[in-house]
Amino acid sequence: DAGVIQSPRHEVTEMGQEVTLRCKPISGHDYLFWYRQTMMRGLELLIYFNNNVPIDDSGMPEDRFSAKMPNASFSTLKIQPSEPRDSAVYFCASREGTRRTEAFFGQGTRLTVV
């Protein structure tokens, strides 16, 4: 398996534009996590899915953020409209089975909103 694949690797967009980040988890993994990493706030869990169902979205900062997982092999994180304070590295991670296993991370998407 190629691991968790995120696209794009880098995204530069203007304030007010819609941004969509994509993630392909490892095949067979039934948990998917979205994290945001900044210098100020560290690694924040935004939302996670189990078997394509959103379980906890309490970390999503505001209504401008939304995430979907239409099937087991694809998830999106959308920001609409984007703001400069959304600039960060966004990571997707997947995990197989219960909480007693490790998570595998993608390489991240570096988002810059100007």
Next chain:
Amino acid sequence: SQQGEEDPQALSIQEGENATMNCSYKTSINNLQWYRQNSGRGLVHLILIRSNEREKHSGRLRVTLDTSKKSSSLLITASRAADTASYFCATVTYNTDKLIFGTGTRLQVFP
């Protein structure tokens, strides 16, 4: 919100020395995990210790867990320049499947 706080925030050592990083957390856990992040890359899992374990080894890594103090430590022995990275602890509680990360320690190993 972050479950874990790590110290030190940054650590600089010479090759061959040992590096110790500490993690404290707030609520009861099912397990605690350590991850490594090279600059500009994703996180890589290093080791997992369950709440009923006190110590675990993997190669040059030694992890301890003290649930009474809600703390863990990661020891890297005989460090190498290639160990330069940020190290994060992450916790999983009994009542959720969430993986919550600490603030991280930046380790610099000088050749």
